[in-house]
Amino acid sequence: MQIFVNGQARDVPEGCDVTQLLAQLELADRRCALEINREIVPRSAYAARKLRCADQVEIIHAVGGG
């Protein structure tokens, strides 16, 4: 099943949830925030949120800036 992560197409298994996606991306231990189709998914809901085909996932973090 294809989804989009930070604008890039990506294949994930059917039934994959957000926790599994972050593990696959090696981001499980990183401080980040995430929205799917422009809606924020709180950390507490990662395991319950199953990905759907063509979901647009944005994963953000803090970088240097003024």
Next chain:
Amino acid sequence: MSALPSPQPQHNDPLIIAGKVYHSRLLVGTGKYRDLEETRRAVEASGAEIVTVAIRRTNIGQNPGEPNLLDVLPPQRYTILPNTAGCYTAEDAIRTCRLARELLDGHDLVKLEVLGDEKTLFPDIPATLMAAEILVKEGFKVMVYTSDDPLIAKRLEEMGCVAVMPLAAPIGSGLGIRNPYNIRLIVENAKAPILVDAGVGTASDAAIAMELGCDGVLMNTAIAAAKNPVLMASAMNKAVQAGREAYLAGRMPRKLYASASSPIDGTFF
């Protein structure tokens, strides 16, 4: 010699933003440094307690073990101030703030900037007002980057922004305090803290901002783009303190002609 009293620095002169007490009046950005170690050392030397960060996409599949900005600037030690830099619409700025709040476990202090023009990075004031109104309603504590227009500064304060941050010159320009009279008018009318955000180039600029009565100064490039950023951070730390103390001390009036410092009476020549 140790019996001589030293001048008392202003220990009891905290900066209060959204009910939180800070002892440093210098706020620093974390952009444009060579690496995270230089960022950490410069922030440390600046004495800043509030540091700004930008919110960007996570790099996917690149250097998973690479240290993260918030590892070197832990939120337990610093007040992290996420900004909306790069946002040209109210919608993008609001979206960025919501993501930042999620990223920082509900921490709701944000630096709102809605830019209007790529060349000057001047703020888009109508969009800034629109975004500020929504963010305040959503419970964010908004520190807002704005122009040096005293009426707009007042309006933003009345809308509930916790700090109003007029530019002194364009972001990253280092041109210094270009319109001290407007900054003074903004300070005179304000109840919320006023911080000069953008335009400072060197230590004297920061001191001037503070001498005008600003509550603080926020800067990034003036430190990061110095030849020795860590030393400049230390200079800015002192300049902000010196400017604050000079403001509180009250400067002497300017006079056109000289006034001798040594007595005129008692001369023998």
